[in-house]
Structure formats: C-alpha cells, structure tokens
Amino acid sequence: MKRGNAIATAVLAALGCVSVALAGGGATDLSSYTWTEVRSTSPPSASMWAPRAGLQAVELRNDLFVMGGRGPFNPFGTQLYADVWKSSDLGKTWSKTADGAWPARGYFGAVRQGDDMVIMGGQNFDTVPNPGFPLCPGLPPGLPCLPFVPQSTFFDDVWRSRDGVSWKQMTDDAEWAGRAGLSAIVHRGEIFVLGGSQGDDASTGGSGRILFNDVWKSRDGAHWSKVTAAAEWAPRAGAAVVSKNGFIYLLGGERGFTCGGNPFCDPERDLYFNDVWRSRDGAHWEQVTAAAGWSPRPGHQCAVLIDQIVCFGGYGEPVNPTDIWASKDGATWEKLDPPASPPWGAGADGAKYDFDALAIEGARAGLRPSLMTFGGDRERFELPPQVNATRLDNDVWRLGPPTG
Secondary structure: OOEOOOOOEEEOOOOOOOEEEEOOOOEEEHHHOEEEEEEOOOOOEOOEOOOOEOOEEEEEOOEEEEEOOEOOOOOOOOOEOOEEEEEOOOOOOOEEEEEOOOOOOEOOEEEEEOOEEEEEOOEOOOEEEOOOOOOOOOOOOOOOOOOEEEOOOEOOOEEEEOOOOOOEEEEOOOOOOOOEOOEEEEEOOEEEEEEEEEOOOHHHOOOOOEEEEEEEEEOOOOOOEEEEOOOOOOOOEOOEEEEEOOEEEEEEEEOOOOOOOOOOOOHHHHOEEEEEEEEOOOOOOEEEEOOOOOOOOOOOEEEEEOOEEEEEOOOOOOOOOOOEEEEOOOOOOEEOOOOOOOHHHOOOOOOOEOOEEEEEOOHHHOOOOEEEEEEEEOOOOOOOHHHHOOOEEEEEEEEEOOOO
C-alpha cells in the first residue's frame, strides 16, 4: 500500500472491531471519523492540477504527490497527463514539479519504495479513425458508434524519482507485458505488480482486452522476476491491493466495464469481483472470502488505517456504491455508519470511482491517522460527452478523527 509513516497502534477489541487506542491517548472508532473537504473541485490553473481519473498519489517525506491520469473520455481524443504536483500542507495548496518527464498515461501503478517514488505501466488513449462509421456493423447492443476508436499504447516502463522533479527511467521494457489497471504494492521491500489488462474494452469502442493474473516482483524497478504466471485468483484489472501483517491482500476488481445494454448481463455477477485473496510471497494465494460484505466493484480503493483494511468507492450500475467497509482480516467486514459513511458525504450521484487514496499520519503537520483521497470520476456510460466533461474532480478530502 502507498502509505506514510507506519501507524503504531494497540488493538483493544476483538477481531473485526474497529475501536483501537492511539498513541497520544484516547480511543478512536472509525465509525466516528468524519469527512473534511481539504480542497474543492476547481478549474485547472497554475496552482492546481486538472480534474482527472486514473491518477496516482504518493506520500514521500511528509509531502503529497499527485501525478498522471486522464481527463473526460472523448472519442475524438482523451486528454492524458504527464504532470507531477506536490503539496507540503496536506493537500491545501499545490505546485507543479514536473511535466513530460515520462509519457502521459492513466491507470498506472505508483508506490513509495524507501526514499523514492516509482511509477510503472498504464495506458494512453490514442485513437484512430473508425472506417465503419456511421454504420458500425456488429456493435454490441447499447454501445454507441464512434467516429474514432481507441488504439491505446500499454506501457511496461518503470520510472523512479526522489523529489518529483527529476525522474530516471529504470527500464523501458520490463519483463511483464504492458498493461493498465495493474495493482502495484511494496511488500517486504520489493515492488510487486499484479494483474491488469491490455487492450481497449468494447465499451469504449475497442476490440477487447487480455486480462492477467500473473505476479512479478523487483527490488530496483529495473530487473523483474516472475513470481507466478497464473495466481489462484481469476484474471482481472482494477483490483485494490494492500500489504498488512506480512500478507499481500488483493480485493475486488473487474473483467469488464459495463453490460452495454445486454439484458442478460448482471455486472455484479458477470463482470465485477468482491472476493479477497492473500499471499505472503505473491506466489501462493489463499482465498480469504469469495464474497466480502461490500458489493462487487471496480474503481474502488482500499487502504490500511488503524490496523483495518478500509474499502470504499467504485463504479456500479445503475449507481455507484456509497458505502464504506472495514475489516481486520479481510474475511469479516463491518459496514461503517455515518459520519464515516457515505464517502465524501456524497449521495449516489456524487459517489465516484478511479480516484486514489492514501492512509497517512501528518508527522510534522500533526495529523492523526487518516485517509486522504484525490480526484476521481463520476462519468456514466449513458450520459452524453458534454455532461461527462463536468463529472471529473480534482478535489482533496480527508477522513479522520473528529476535531474539537
């Protein structure tokens, strides 16, 4: 998991409970945590990154970094970002540290390893003219015929930086296949890459995807070894991943985005996952649960906060999920009540997916263990492009102990 300083806590309650004692005194119940909008969504400017989805955030030496991602989906060409932004005041103000140091991309991986941040993989959203337009024979029911079709590049490069300004390419061709929607984690000092997909989904006009369930690891980002060619979990993209108590946990994900108007398709049954798997080494996996308490979903985030795995957000049909769940072991889940739920204080129309989240302590800023979220997406396949163009965010939120 991309997280800040280690959170030292003493667990007070039995397995699955979310009440713990914090260093500094007092008991904190995650259900009492509240959402605070640190910075609201605003037009892009010289002092703020643009609204986006598929971005990544990393905490490094008490600074927050946000990078990459995509703008609103556009069949004529989706805006991709290669910028890096830094905040030294827990997300209130931002300054750009780099732009174009690596090729623009979204849905990539980013981790903190030691004193560096490392990015890897992802895709661009290049398009080519659609020779079948406007007839588009053979298109699945409910999907629009587009004048351009996606032909993305799927990256297998790896880049490293100590300050967000200067970036070093560790490899332009890692041993694993280029992919987006990969899960990346630092576990026992090594970088792990798990799953992901290659190819553009039919829901965006593409010809289909290859899904992966392989696992790779590296100590330096330059040299990679295959841990397993086929893990026990089903191939997927968009799975959340955390490292906790000596295990890598893989949670949820998808094998397709939308049913596309197919009346026989149920996305929660046929496309999305809510299973949980864990492994000590990335090679041997055990299923913790076939169905967690939360509904199957992609585009969600999970993070370890006060010795709990906390999962929330994600894409859903016909509406995005508005719940938030916590578990100590990945098997038994507790749905959190208000004010922790719903995330961002949002109703169904304001809940989002393809954001990023970090569990952090404020260190020099004195912030107690909290979750922070960055940007995200509220676009819907059924909405016209001019509406979807308004449904990406560049807001910053914190879920933390109540103040006062």
